[in-house]
Amino acid sequence: MTSPVPTAAVPLRPVPGPVRLPLLGNLPAFGRDPLAFLARLRDDFGDAVTWSLGPRRSLFLSHPQHIAELLGAVEHSFDILDIGWAFKQVTGQSVILSRGADWRRKRSLVQPTVRPRQVRAYAATMTDCAREAADRWQEGERIDVRREMALITQRVVVRTLFGNDLGDRTRALGDAMEVAQREVGAELRGINLFLPAWVRTPSRRRVLGAVAVVDAEVGRLIGERRRAGAEAAQGDDLLGRLLAARDEQGLPLSAKEVRDEAVTLWAAGHETTSTLLTWIWYLLGTAPKARARLDEELGRMLGGRPPVIDDYEQLPWAQQIVKEALRVCPPVWMIPAVAREGATLGGTGVAAGTIVWCSQWTTHRDPRWFPDPTAFRPERWSPDAPDAVPDHAWFPFGGGQRTCLGARFALVEAVMVLATLAQRCTLETDPGTPGIQAGLLLQPAKTLRATVRHRGR
Incomplete structure (x- = not known):
């Protein structure tokens, strides 16, 4: 049974945005600097602005x-946007792109793999992978x-997804996904x-x-697991859970469906985190007081031992750092949906086929929602903070029924890795800003380098 779609009390009154070019619309301006373009729509035109992405x-x-x-109405009166050929090559028809009954079936099969109980079991792997990295870094090393x-994060997702470390193949997978992510963006x-899909540009050949x-690698792993027999196929890692999952009719995911969900979990669990x-x-490099408060919390709560999952709720400042970083520099920076016939927002009809965008x-x-919005202030997220944050003024994982399934995994991983590394060392990042590049994710435009300083040495 589906929950009712929320209705906004604020009326929707769209206004026309910037002048559009024939055929291209506002695509050139959006393509040059999408973040500045979207900020201009908000600042110069208002809360609901019409524009054109090409035609x-x-x-x-x-x-x-x-x-x-909008996010609550997806699957009711809005559909997810088919966001391009390249993206579909990577994710296939996974739960991210599925719709209707197919989406509901896949979500019911995939969701149990990332429930809180399963995430608890993966916390030790997160800590181990971070500790191994810190122990490998040399004092004064530039990274x-x-x-x-x-x-x-590659090691974390490979171990939790596939149950083992793939050695050199982990790097090959990571390099391939970085190429794909860059070309999708x-x-x-x-x-x-x-x-058209049949056009093979140099970019599309790189994606392929x-x-x-x-x-090749994911197919090999799935094949090995299935050939090993039922007991091995139903391992406690994410791949084993995908292979063991059964829908209401008792049917498993097909080999292609397992591939699509495994690759999507791998890409989302690695790149975003x-x-x-x-x-x-x-951001910590620009806020020494926030870093000092983190050191104090880790020393007081952990006393030098590695963090475990039961420490997660006992590290509120670390959690606030993660939440504020997700606010200032959200890896996922936009969500599009397509209006169906009869769609409305704020009591106003939205023409069928309109792409409706919102941007983290x-x-x-x-x-309006975050005073001094560019400042990094983890204290915004304290329970007794004076400025309440409106619902969906912060939505790094989306919202509604299609909220990111891996949100809990990502938050726990970020805190576990941050706490483990910060216990052992300080990363003195170079001064200046690396800038921001908007691709599939918001990445630093330039290499961010840091000098490693081990604590207590």
Whole structure:
């Protein structure tokens, strides 16, 4: 039984946005700098602005009540957007892109793999992978923060997804997914988004090459697990749970469905969390008082021992750091949906086929909801903070029925890895800002480097 769709009390009154070019609409301006373009829509035009992504009619929302209504209406009067050829090559027809009955079936099969009880079981792996990285770093060593965070989260997701460490193949998988992620982001900002599927541009050939590497490795792992017999196939890792899952008719996921869900879990569990951790280290480098308070909390609560899952709720400042980093630099920065016939928002009809957009980047940095919005202030998330945050003014994992299934996994992993690394060392990031590049995720535009300083040495 589905819950009723929330209705916004704030009326929706769309206004026209910037002048549009013939055929291209606002695509050139969006492609040059999507973050600045979306911020301009909010600041210069208002909470509901019409614009065009190429020939597609679009509507951009900035008010949290409209965003809550939109996200709650997906699967009712809005559909997820088919966001391009490249993205589909990576995720296939996974739970992210499925619709209707197919989506409900896949969600019911995938959701148990990331429930809190399962996440608890993976916390020790998260801590171990972070500890191994810190022990490998040398005093005074210069590191590429994003690369090192990616190596940690790769190991976490590979061990929790596949039950073992793949050695050198982990790096090959990571490199392939980085290529795919970069090309997906480029497609979202350019004319390739509108090209027929049969057109093979250099970018699309790079995507196919990367996906071939991923498919070969994931297919090998699935095949080995199935050939090992029923007991091995039903292991306690995520892959084992996917293979063991049965729907209401007692049917399992097909080999292709297992591949699609495994790759989606791998990509989401690795890229988003490594990006978040990279931004956390950058932001802590700009806020020494926040870092000192983290050190105090870890010393008081852990006393030098590694964190375990029962410590998660006892580390509120670490949690607040993670939440504030997700606000200031949300890895996922936009959510699109497509209006069905009869769709409404704020009591106003939305024409069928309209792409309706909301952006974590612009809403999280709206001064109406977050005073001094560009400042990194983890204390905003204290239970006794003076400024209450409206519902859906912060939505790093989306909302409604299609809230990210891995949200709990990501939050626990970020806190466990942060606490483990911060216990052992300080990463002195270079001064200055690395800038922000909007691809599939919000990544640093330049390499963020840091000097390792081990604590207590």
